[in-house]
Amino acid sequence: ALFDLLFKENISKAERERVKQASKSLLASLIDLISPMKKWTENETTQAEVRVFILDNLYWNLPQPPFTEAETEEIAGRVYDYVWQLSKSGQDLLAA
Numbered sequence: 350a351l352f353d354l355l356f357k358e359n360i361s362k363a364e365r366e367r368v369k370q371a372s373k374s375l376l377a378s379l380i381d382l383i384s385p386m387k388k389w390t391e392n393e394t395t396q397a398e399v400r401v402f403i404l405d406n407l408y409w410n411l412p413q414p415p416f417t418e419a420e421t422e423e424i425a426g427r428v429y430d431y432v433w434q435l436s437k438s439g440q441d442l443l444a445a
Contacts, residue, residue: 351376354427355407357415364412371410378406379432380442390437400429 352372360368382402389395404425411421435442 350431351428354431355411355424357420360412360415364415367410367412371407374410375403375406375428376442379403383432383436383442390433396433399432400425403428403432 352369355368355372355375356365357368379399379402383389383399386395386399389399404422407421407425407428411424413421416424432442
């Protein structure tokens, strides 16, 4: 599911592979970050920490170009919303 949130049309095969790796890396890193945080969705500080973590991770791992800064920020917002919803509903991030 994270790959689908990161995917962009009309990218090269190599860029697609980088996006796939970025999604795997992000998922593993998010699990490590969020696992010890109990009820992180209810605390503004931990919410901000997760939001910034996702954005930083995507800036570091998504190929630029073809992803612009604005696209990366938009994708980070979608990923955060998705992760927040999963966590809030009690679902495991491994489902991502």
